[in-house]
Amino acid sequence: MIPQFNTNEIAEISTLVNQSKMVVITTHHKPDGDAMGSSMALYEFLTSLGIETHVVLPSDYPDFLLWMTKGQQVHTYDINAAKCVELMLKANTIFCLDFNEATRVEKLTESLMQSKAKRIMIDHHLEPVNFCDYTLSYPTAGSTAELVFHFVQALDSNYKISKYAASCLYAGVMTDTGSFRFSSTTGDTHRMIAKLIDCGVVPNEIYEAIFDNYSEQRTRFLGYCLKEKMVVFPQYNAAYMAITKDELKQYNHQTGDTEGIVNYALGIKGIKMAAFFCEHDTIIKISFRSKGKFSVKELAASHFNGGGHQNAAGGKSMDSLADTIAKFESLLKQYESALLQT
Ligand code: 5GP
Ligand code: MN
Numbered sequence: 001m002i003p004q005f006n007t008n009e010i011a012e013i014s015t016l017v018n019q020s021k022m023v024v025i026t027t028h029h030k031p032d033g034d035a036m037g038s039s040m041a042l043y044e045f046l047t048s049l050g051i052e053t054h055v056v057l058p059s060d061y062p063d064f065l066l067w068m069t070k071g072q073q074v075h076t077y078d079i080n081a082a083k084c085v086e087l088m089l090k091a092n093t094i095f096c097l098d099f100n101e102a103t104r105v106e107k108l109t110e111s112l113m114q115s116k117a118k119r120i121m122i123d124h125h126l127e128p129v130n131f132c133d134y135t136l137s138y139p140t141a142g143s144t145a146e147l148v149f150h151f152v153q154a155l156d157s158n159y160k161i162s163k164y165a166a167s168c169l170y171a172g173v174m175t176d177t178g179s180f181r182f183s184s185t186t187g188d189t190h191r192m193i194a195k196l197i198d199c200g201v202v203p204n205e206i207y208e209a210i211f212d213n214y215s216e217q218r219t220r221f222l223g224y225c226l227k228e229k230m231v232v233f234p235q236y237n238a239a240y241m242a243i244t245k246d247e248l249k250q251y252n253h254q255t256g257d258t259e260g261i262v263n264y265a266l267g268i269k270g271i272k273m274a275a276f277f278c279e280h281d282t283i284i285k286i287s288f289r290s291k292g293k294f295s296v297k298e299l300a301a302s303h304f305n306g307g308g309h310q311n312a313a314g315g316k317s318m319d320s321l322a323d324t325i326a327k328f329e330s331l332l333k334q335y336e337s338a339l340l341q342t
Contacts (some may be wrong), residue, residue: 001138001140001141001142001146001184001187001188001189002150002188003136003138003141003146003150003151003250005136005150005151007209008323009134009136010154011339012134012157013120013134013155014155016029016093016118016120016299017046017049017051017093017313018049018051018093018299019092020051020089020091020092020250021052021092022051022052022053022054022065022087022090022091022092022093022094022097023051023052023091023092023094023095023213024053024054024056024088024091024093024094024117025039025042025046025047025055025056025058025094025095025148026039026057026058026088026094026095026096026097026105026108026112027039027057027058027096027097027098027099027105028058028059028098028099028104028105028166029058029059029104029105029106029217030059030061030100030255031057031061031065031098032061032062032098032175032176032259033065033171033172033210034098034143034145034173034175035061035097035098035099035172035174036047036061036065036069036168036171036172036174037145037168037170037171037175038053038067038097038098038122038143038144038145038148038168038169038172039057039097039171040055040068040069040072040149040165040168041145041148041149041152041161041166041168041169042095042097042122042148042151042164042170043055043072043154044162044164044165044168045152045155045156045159045165048159049156049166049333054073054074054075054087054091055072055073055074055075055128055337056074056075056077056084056087056108056221057058057074057075057076057077057084058077058084058105058106058107058108058254059077059106060076061077061255061256061257062254062255062256062257062259063213063254063256064209064210064211064213064214064256065171065210065256067209068167068171074296075087075115077088077106078106081107081224084108084111085108086285087113087190088108088111088115088117089111089114089115089116090111091115091117092117092118093117093118093119093121094112094115094117094118094120094124095120095121096112096119096120096121096122096132097120097122097123097144097148098123098124098125099121099125100121100123100125100126100128100137100307101128101129101131101307102129102131102266102326102327104297107183109256110112110182113131115253117130118133118134119132119133119134120133120134121131121135121136121137121138122135122136122138122144122147122148123136123138123144123147124138124139124140124141124142124143124144124146124309125137125139125308125309126139126297126306126307126310127139127307133168138153139309140176140199141184142173142176142182142184142186142189143172143176143177143184144172144176145168145169145170145171145172145174145176146169146188146189146238148169148172149161149169149192149195149196150192156186157231161196161199162199162200163199163201165199166197166199166200166333167196167200167205167206168198168201168202168238169196170196170197170201170203170206171206173192173193173208173209173211173275173286174206174210175210177189178263179207180193182311183311187202188192194268197323198214203313205302206274206277207219209251209287209340210298212267214257214280215252215257216253217251217257218251218257219252220251221251221253221257221333222261223248224251224263225243225264226262226264229241229242229243229247230264230265232265232268232271233332234270234333236273236332236333236336236339237270237271237272237339237340238271238272238273238274238275238332238338238339239253239265239268239271239273239274239284240274240275240276240277240325240328241261241262241265241275241276241323242263242276242277242278242279242324242325243258243276243277243278243279244321245279245281246278246282248278248279251336258276258278259319261276262274262275262276262287262288262289263289263320265272266289266290266291268338269341271291271295272288272290272291272292272294272316272339273288273289273290273291273299274288274290275287275288277287277321277324277325277326277328279321282318283286283316283317284316284318284319284321284324285314285316286300286304286306286314286315286316286317286320286324287312287314288300288308288310288312288313288314288315289312289313290310291311291314292311293310293338293341294335294338294339295310295320295340296308296310296311296312297310298336299313300314300315301307301313301315303315303327303331304316305317310340
Protein backbone atom coordinates (compact mmCIF):
# COMPACT_ATOMS: atom_id res chain seq x y z
CA MET A 1 0.00 0.00 0.00
CA ILE A 2 0.97 3.63 -0.43
CA PRO A 3 -0.09 5.70 2.58
CA GLN A 4 -2.25 8.66 1.70
CA PHE A 5 -0.74 11.17 4.10
CA ASN A 6 -2.75 14.26 4.97
CA THR A 7 -0.98 17.11 3.13
CA ASN A 8 -1.62 19.65 5.89
CA GLU A 9 -0.28 17.26 8.50
CA ILE A 10 2.86 16.63 6.46
CA ALA A 11 3.39 20.40 6.07
CA GLU A 12 2.98 20.89 9.82
CA ILE A 13 5.33 18.01 10.60
CA SER A 14 7.87 19.40 8.14
CA THR A 15 7.81 22.79 9.88
CA LEU A 16 7.98 21.16 13.28
CA VAL A 17 10.95 19.01 12.37
CA ASN A 18 12.83 21.83 10.65
CA GLN A 19 12.34 24.09 13.66
CA SER A 20 13.44 21.42 16.13
CA LYS A 21 16.80 21.88 17.84
CA MET A 22 16.86 18.19 18.57
CA VAL A 23 14.81 15.20 17.44
CA VAL A 24 14.60 11.80 19.08
CA ILE A 25 13.56 8.62 17.30
CA THR A 26 12.39 5.80 19.51
CA THR A 27 10.88 2.39 18.92
CA HIS A 28 9.52 -0.58 20.84
CA HIS A 29 11.27 -2.71 23.47
CA LYS A 30 13.41 -5.51 21.97
CA PRO A 31 13.40 -3.86 18.55
CA ASP A 32 13.10 -6.15 15.53
CA GLY A 33 14.24 -5.64 11.93
CA ASP A 34 11.39 -3.29 11.11
CA ALA A 35 11.78 -1.23 14.28
CA MET A 36 15.54 -0.84 13.80
CA GLY A 37 15.42 -0.50 10.01
CA SER A 38 12.80 2.24 9.99
CA SER A 39 14.49 4.08 12.87
CA MET A 40 17.93 4.06 11.28
CA ALA A 41 16.61 5.10 7.85
CA LEU A 42 14.67 8.02 9.37
CA TYR A 43 17.76 8.89 11.42
CA GLU A 44 19.83 9.19 8.28
CA PHE A 45 17.17 11.31 6.59
CA LEU A 46 16.85 13.78 9.48
CA THR A 47 20.61 13.97 9.90
CA SER A 48 20.93 14.75 6.18
CA LEU A 49 18.69 17.77 6.80
CA GLY A 50 21.22 19.01 9.33
CA ILE A 51 18.95 18.28 12.31
CA GLU A 52 20.51 16.93 15.48
CA THR A 53 18.86 13.52 15.82
CA HIS A 54 19.25 10.71 18.33
CA VAL A 55 17.97 7.15 18.23
CA VAL A 56 16.91 6.12 21.73
CA LEU A 57 16.19 2.42 22.27
CA PRO A 58 14.40 0.93 25.29
CA SER A 59 16.52 -2.23 25.15
CA ASP A 60 19.18 -4.12 23.26
CA TYR A 61 18.50 -5.70 19.87
CA PRO A 62 19.66 -8.88 18.12
CA ASP A 63 23.24 -9.24 16.91
CA PHE A 64 22.03 -9.89 13.36
CA LEU A 65 20.91 -6.25 13.24
CA LEU A 66 24.20 -4.80 14.47
CA TRP A 67 25.22 -3.83 10.93
CA MET A 68 22.43 -1.25 10.96
CA THR A 69 24.03 0.73 13.77
CA LYS A 70 27.67 0.21 12.82
CA GLY A 71 29.30 3.64 12.75
CA GLN A 72 26.06 5.31 13.91
CA GLN A 73 25.41 6.52 17.41
CA VAL A 74 22.41 5.00 19.15
CA HIS A 75 21.48 5.19 22.83
CA THR A 76 20.20 2.15 24.67
CA TYR A 77 18.36 2.30 27.99
CA ASP A 78 20.05 -0.89 29.24
CA ILE A 79 23.46 0.73 28.70
CA ASN A 80 22.87 4.36 29.67
CA ALA A 81 19.43 4.96 31.16
CA ALA A 82 20.16 8.52 32.32
CA LYS A 83 21.28 9.65 28.87
CA CYS A 84 18.18 8.13 27.24
CA VAL A 85 15.88 9.90 29.69
CA GLU A 86 17.79 13.17 29.26
CA LEU A 87 17.44 13.01 25.46
CA MET A 88 13.72 12.23 25.70
CA LEU A 89 13.14 15.21 27.98
CA LYS A 90 15.32 17.57 25.91
CA ALA A 91 13.90 16.70 22.49
CA ASN A 92 11.59 19.08 20.64
CA THR A 93 10.14 16.30 18.51
CA ILE A 94 9.96 12.56 19.21
CA PHE A 95 9.23 10.06 16.47
CA CYS A 96 7.55 6.90 17.77
CA LEU A 97 8.21 4.22 15.19
CA ASP A 98 6.65 0.76 14.93
CA PHE A 99 4.56 0.90 18.10
CA ASN A 100 1.06 2.05 18.90
CA GLU A 101 0.93 2.45 22.68
CA ALA A 102 3.32 4.34 24.93
CA THR A 103 3.97 1.38 27.26
CA ARG A 104 5.72 -0.49 24.42
CA VAL A 105 8.86 1.53 25.23
CA GLU A 106 8.70 -0.03 28.72
CA LYS A 107 11.06 1.84 31.09
CA LEU A 108 11.14 4.86 28.76
CA THR A 109 7.36 5.32 28.93
CA GLU A 110 7.50 7.91 31.69
CA SER A 111 10.04 10.14 29.98
CA LEU A 112 8.29 9.74 26.64
CA MET A 113 5.06 10.97 28.18
CA GLN A 114 6.66 13.62 30.40
CA SER A 115 8.62 15.17 27.56
CA LYS A 116 7.30 18.48 26.23
CA ALA A 117 8.27 17.34 22.73
CA LYS A 118 5.66 16.92 20.03
CA ARG A 119 5.19 13.21 19.41
CA ILE A 120 4.75 11.76 15.94
CA MET A 121 3.72 8.12 15.56
CA ILE A 122 4.50 6.27 12.33
CA ASP A 123 3.16 2.76 12.72
CA HIS A 124 1.22 -0.14 11.26
CA HIS A 125 -0.24 -1.88 14.34
CA LEU A 126 -4.00 -2.12 14.76
CA GLU A 127 -5.90 0.30 17.02
CA PRO A 128 -3.34 2.98 17.87
CA VAL A 129 -3.65 4.60 21.29
CA ASN A 130 -3.99 8.36 21.26
CA PHE A 131 -0.72 9.48 22.89
CA CYS A 132 0.87 11.39 20.01
CA ASP A 133 0.29 14.83 18.51
CA TYR A 134 0.38 13.27 15.05
CA THR A 135 -0.71 9.68 14.52
CA LEU A 136 0.36 8.34 11.14
CA SER A 137 -1.16 4.90 11.59
CA TYR A 138 -1.66 2.59 8.60
CA PRO A 139 -2.51 -0.94 9.78
CA THR A 140 -2.75 -2.28 6.23
CA ALA A 141 0.93 -1.52 5.66
CA GLY A 142 3.16 -4.58 5.93
CA SER A 143 5.88 -2.69 7.79
CA THR A 144 6.77 0.64 9.32
CA ALA A 145 9.74 0.68 6.92
CA GLU A 146 7.32 1.08 4.01
CA LEU A 147 5.68 4.02 5.76
CA VAL A 148 9.03 5.67 6.48
CA PHE A 149 10.04 5.21 2.83
CA HIS A 150 6.97 7.19 1.72
CA PHE A 151 7.20 9.62 4.64
CA VAL A 152 10.74 10.83 3.86
CA GLN A 153 9.72 11.40 0.26
CA ALA A 154 6.61 13.29 1.33
CA LEU A 155 8.88 15.57 3.35
CA ASP A 156 11.46 15.95 0.59
CA SER A 157 10.62 14.68 -2.87
CA ASN A 158 14.24 15.20 -3.98
CA TYR A 159 15.72 13.11 -1.18
CA LYS A 160 18.09 10.48 -2.50
CA ILE A 161 18.10 7.42 -0.26
CA SER A 162 21.60 6.07 0.34
CA LYS A 163 22.49 2.40 -0.05
CA TYR A 164 22.74 2.21 3.75
CA ALA A 165 19.28 3.67 4.47
CA ALA A 166 17.78 1.64 1.62
CA SER A 167 19.31 -1.52 3.12
CA CYS A 168 17.79 -0.69 6.51
CA LEU A 169 14.37 -0.19 4.92
CA TYR A 170 14.71 -3.35 2.83
CA ALA A 171 15.51 -5.35 5.98
CA GLY A 172 12.47 -3.85 7.72
CA VAL A 173 10.12 -4.82 4.93
CA MET A 174 11.71 -8.24 4.49
CA THR A 175 11.45 -9.21 8.16
CA ASP A 176 7.94 -7.86 8.74
CA THR A 177 6.47 -9.43 5.62
CA GLY A 178 8.00 -12.87 6.31
CA SER A 179 10.32 -12.35 3.33
CA PHE A 180 7.55 -10.90 1.15
CA ARG A 181 5.03 -13.68 1.69
CA PHE A 182 2.41 -12.31 4.09
CA SER A 183 -0.88 -11.02 2.68
CA SER A 184 0.25 -7.45 3.44
CA THR A 185 2.76 -7.79 0.57
CA THR A 186 1.34 -5.95 -2.45
CA GLY A 187 2.45 -4.69 -5.83
CA ASP A 188 3.24 -1.39 -4.10
CA THR A 189 5.55 -3.25 -1.72
CA HIS A 190 7.46 -4.78 -4.61
CA ARG A 191 7.58 -1.46 -6.49
CA MET A 192 9.10 0.13 -3.41
CA ILE A 193 11.55 -2.77 -3.07
CA ALA A 194 12.56 -2.27 -6.72
CA LYS A 195 13.36 1.36 -5.93
CA LEU A 196 15.44 0.30 -2.93
CA ILE A 197 17.40 -2.09 -5.13
CA ASP A 198 17.95 0.82 -7.53
CA CYS A 199 19.42 2.70 -4.56
CA GLY A 200 22.06 -0.02 -4.24
CA VAL A 201 20.53 -2.69 -1.98
CA VAL A 202 21.94 -6.16 -2.58
CA PRO A 203 19.08 -8.48 -1.47
CA ASN A 204 21.17 -11.59 -0.84
CA GLU A 205 23.52 -9.60 1.41
CA ILE A 206 20.62 -8.46 3.59
CA TYR A 207 19.07 -11.92 3.65
CA GLU A 208 22.36 -13.51 4.67
CA ALA A 209 23.07 -10.87 7.32
CA ILE A 210 19.73 -11.60 8.95
CA PHE A 211 18.87 -15.23 8.30
CA ASP A 212 22.23 -16.93 7.77
CA ASN A 213 23.83 -15.51 10.84
CA TYR A 214 22.72 -17.76 13.68
CA SER A 215 25.06 -19.16 16.29
CA GLU A 216 25.48 -22.94 16.34
CA GLN A 217 23.78 -22.93 19.77
CA ARG A 218 20.74 -21.15 18.35
CA THR A 219 20.33 -23.68 15.58
CA ARG A 220 20.61 -26.54 18.08
CA PHE A 221 18.10 -24.70 20.28
CA LEU A 222 15.69 -24.61 17.34
CA GLY A 223 16.09 -28.37 16.94
CA TYR A 224 15.42 -28.87 20.65
CA CYS A 225 12.28 -26.71 20.51
CA LEU A 226 10.91 -28.63 17.52
CA LYS A 227 11.75 -32.10 18.76
CA GLU A 228 11.19 -31.83 22.48
CA LYS A 229 9.01 -28.84 23.17
CA MET A 230 6.32 -28.63 20.53
CA VAL A 231 2.82 -29.55 21.63
CA VAL A 232 0.23 -29.99 18.90
CA PHE A 233 -3.54 -29.94 19.33
CA PRO A 234 -4.95 -31.19 16.02
CA GLN A 235 -8.46 -30.97 17.50
CA TYR A 236 -8.03 -27.17 17.81
CA ASN A 237 -5.75 -26.56 14.81
CA ALA A 238 -3.29 -25.15 17.32
CA ALA A 239 0.25 -25.76 18.56
CA TYR A 240 2.64 -24.23 21.06
CA MET A 241 6.15 -24.40 22.47
CA ALA A 242 7.11 -23.29 25.98
CA ILE A 243 10.69 -22.69 27.06
CA THR A 244 11.93 -22.28 30.62
CA LYS A 245 14.62 -19.92 31.88
CA ASP A 246 16.91 -22.90 32.47
CA GLU A 247 16.51 -24.10 28.91
CA LEU A 248 17.39 -20.64 27.61
CA LYS A 249 20.49 -20.70 29.77
CA GLN A 250 21.43 -24.19 28.64
CA TYR A 251 21.46 -22.96 25.04
CA ASN A 252 23.26 -19.70 25.93
CA HIS A 253 20.28 -17.65 24.81
CA GLN A 254 21.01 -14.30 23.17
CA THR A 255 18.52 -11.57 22.23
CA GLY A 256 16.85 -12.53 18.96
CA ASP A 257 17.46 -16.29 19.30
CA THR A 258 13.78 -17.13 19.79
CA GLU A 259 12.60 -14.93 16.92
CA GLY A 260 10.81 -16.85 14.20
CA ILE A 261 10.68 -20.22 15.99
CA VAL A 262 6.91 -19.94 16.44
CA ASN A 263 6.52 -20.00 12.65
CA TYR A 264 7.70 -23.62 12.49
CA ALA A 265 4.66 -24.68 14.50
CA LEU A 266 2.42 -22.65 12.20
CA GLY A 267 3.98 -24.44 9.24
CA ILE A 268 2.34 -27.74 10.18
CA LYS A 269 -0.49 -28.67 7.83
CA GLY A 270 -3.85 -27.69 9.33
CA ILE A 271 -2.40 -25.56 12.12
CA LYS A 272 -4.10 -22.15 12.18
CA MET A 273 -2.65 -20.70 15.36
CA ALA A 274 0.68 -21.16 17.11
CA ALA A 275 2.16 -19.75 20.29
CA PHE A 276 5.66 -19.56 21.73
CA PHE A 277 6.03 -19.02 25.49
CA CYS A 278 9.35 -17.91 26.85
CA GLU A 279 10.07 -17.66 30.56
CA HIS A 280 12.21 -14.68 31.58
CA ASP A 281 13.15 -13.51 35.10
CA THR A 282 9.90 -11.80 35.98
CA ILE A 283 7.57 -12.35 33.03
CA ILE A 284 6.55 -14.87 30.42
CA LYS A 285 6.88 -13.35 26.95
CA ILE A 286 4.53 -14.80 24.35
CA SER A 287 4.57 -14.72 20.55
CA PHE A 288 1.40 -15.62 18.66
CA ARG A 289 1.01 -16.31 14.97
CA SER A 290 -2.03 -17.32 12.90
CA LYS A 291 -3.14 -18.02 9.37
CA GLY A 292 -6.32 -16.59 7.85
CA LYS A 293 -9.10 -14.98 9.82
CA PHE A 294 -8.18 -16.02 13.36
CA SER A 295 -7.03 -12.86 15.12
CA VAL A 296 -4.12 -13.43 17.47
CA LYS A 297 -4.17 -9.70 18.12
CA GLU A 298 -7.56 -10.13 19.78
CA LEU A 299 -6.35 -13.17 21.75
CA ALA A 300 -3.20 -11.35 22.92
CA ALA A 301 -5.02 -8.13 23.79
CA SER A 302 -7.93 -9.82 25.60
CA HIS A 303 -5.98 -12.37 27.63
CA PHE A 304 -2.24 -11.69 27.62
CA ASN A 305 -1.70 -7.91 28.02
CA GLY A 306 -0.55 -7.61 24.45
CA GLY A 307 -1.46 -6.69 20.91
CA GLY A 308 -0.04 -6.53 17.41
CA HIS A 309 -1.52 -7.57 14.09
CA GLN A 310 -4.24 -10.02 13.09
CA ASN A 311 -1.75 -12.77 12.18
CA ALA A 312 1.24 -11.81 14.33
CA ALA A 313 0.93 -10.61 17.89
CA GLY A 314 2.64 -10.75 21.22
CA GLY A 315 1.86 -10.50 24.88
CA LYS A 316 3.07 -11.21 28.38
CA SER A 317 2.01 -12.97 31.53
CA MET A 318 3.04 -12.44 35.15
CA ASP A 319 1.78 -15.91 36.14
CA SER A 320 4.05 -18.94 36.27
CA LEU A 321 4.85 -20.72 33.02
CA ALA A 322 2.64 -23.66 34.03
CA ASP A 323 -0.31 -21.38 34.87
CA THR A 324 0.15 -19.39 31.66
CA ILE A 325 0.06 -22.58 29.60
CA ALA A 326 -2.96 -23.86 31.51
CA LYS A 327 -4.73 -20.59 30.71
CA PHE A 328 -3.77 -20.87 27.04
CA GLU A 329 -5.03 -24.46 26.88
CA SER A 330 -8.34 -23.48 28.44
CA LEU A 331 -8.64 -20.65 25.91
CA LEU A 332 -8.27 -23.16 23.07
CA LYS A 333 -11.57 -24.68 24.16
CA GLN A 334 -13.15 -21.23 24.33
CA TYR A 335 -11.90 -20.30 20.84
CA GLU A 336 -12.57 -23.75 19.39
CA SER A 337 -15.18 -22.72 16.84
CA ALA A 338 -13.11 -19.75 15.59
CA LEU A 339 -10.04 -21.98 15.32
CA LEU A 340 -11.90 -24.65 13.40
CA GLN A 341 -13.63 -22.21 11.06
CA THR A 342 -10.59 -20.45 9.65
P1 5GP B 1 6.83 -10.91 18.21
O1 5GP B 1 6.07 -12.16 18.47
O2 5GP B 1 7.63 -10.99 16.95
O3 5GP B 1 7.58 -10.41 19.40
O4 5GP B 1 5.74 -9.78 17.94
C1 5GP B 1 4.75 -9.91 16.97
C2 5GP B 1 3.96 -8.63 16.85
O5 5GP B 1 3.25 -8.37 18.07
C3 5GP B 1 4.83 -7.40 16.62
O6 5GP B 1 4.16 -6.58 15.70
C4 5GP B 1 4.92 -6.73 17.95
O7 5GP B 1 5.07 -5.36 17.84
C5 5GP B 1 3.63 -7.14 18.63
N1 5GP B 1 3.86 -7.36 20.06
C6 5GP B 1 4.75 -8.22 20.60
N2 5GP B 1 4.72 -8.16 21.95
C7 5GP B 1 3.77 -7.24 22.26
C8 5GP B 1 3.28 -6.72 23.50
O8 5GP B 1 3.70 -7.11 24.60
N3 5GP B 1 2.29 -5.77 23.41
C9 5GP B 1 1.81 -5.33 22.22
N4 5GP B 1 0.85 -4.40 22.22
N5 5GP B 1 2.26 -5.80 21.04
C10 5GP B 1 3.22 -6.73 21.06
MN1 MN C 1 6.67 -3.58 12.31
